[in-house]
Amino acid sequence: MNNNKFKSIAEIRKNNLIYIIERYYSGKQKLLADALGVAPSMISRYLSLKNLKSHRELTAHMSRKIEYVTKISKYWMDIDHLKEGHAESEKEEYILTEIGQILSDNITTFMLNDGIKSRVKLSVDSGLAQSTVNRIINCEASATAESIDAIAKAMGRQAYELLIPKNDKGAIYYDRKAYSKLPLSEQISIQNFIEFIIYKNNPTTSE
Known part of the structure; x- marks a missing residue:
């Protein structure tokens, strides 16, 4: 069963906030804070773990304000855009392939090595939907040549690098x-x- 169906409005708004910061504010919380006229620490509270005392959930009022200063449609923050991206793909069952596993492993490894901290940033830099990036990394969907190329370019790499098995004795790593x-x-x-x-x-x- 897909647990994403049961996301709370707080989780949805938090995920959308992460995307907005990456997409519209160059990944910098301070830029959004300045646009909202609040302290940067307030944005950090919205993004902090729920079990922390300093954590604050995004209210409807603040969500509308974020939409306004970012110039996106009203109530955008309240929509699970990731779930929408899944809808069509879930109609067909995906069978995991060896190349799909290799691709997923390499993307994860390169993200760590290249200092790419989130899938949201990879989504923004590659121009691919966050749902597409998630499904490729989670081995839930096959990747097209175009999506592999887009992800590679976002990492500053060549597409073929994402398809080389880690245990390939014929490969030279440098x-x-x-x-x-x-x-x-x-x-x-x-x-x-x-x-x-x-x-x-x-x-x-x-x-």
């Missing part, structure tokens, strides 16, 4: 960003060195 900035002569030197090591361990004869 900082591709740093490699791309090297002079061509240095790149050629690295390639020649790799070929030399391979040849040394697997000599061939022309006789």
Whole structure:
């Protein structure tokens, strides 16, 4: 059973607040706080864990104010946009594939390595719906070539990097960003060195 059906209005507003901060305020709580005319600590309270004493739930009044200063439609904060994104996809059952698991594992790993703190940010930077990003990472839906490319670009990577198994013995792991900035002569030197090591361990004869 999908527990998302039972989200409270507080959870929905909190999720939407996270999206708004990433999408409209460059991921900076202070920018939204300034627009609302409140202290940044107030935004932090809305986003804090529910069991903390400092936690505050978004009221209807504050939700309307956020919509107003952000110039989005009234009552947008009260709609579970993630649930709407799921609706059509849930009509068909998804069968997990090996490549889907590899993709999910790599996205999760790269998010950690690249300092991408939330799926919301990945959604905003890639231009994909948050529901699409969630379902790909959760192995609940297959990814199109376009969505893989969009996610890779949002991470500053190439699409094929997301599809290489971690235990692939034929893959060489290195900082591709740093490699791309090297002079061509240095790149050629690295390639020649790799070929030399391979040849040394697997000599061939022309006789």
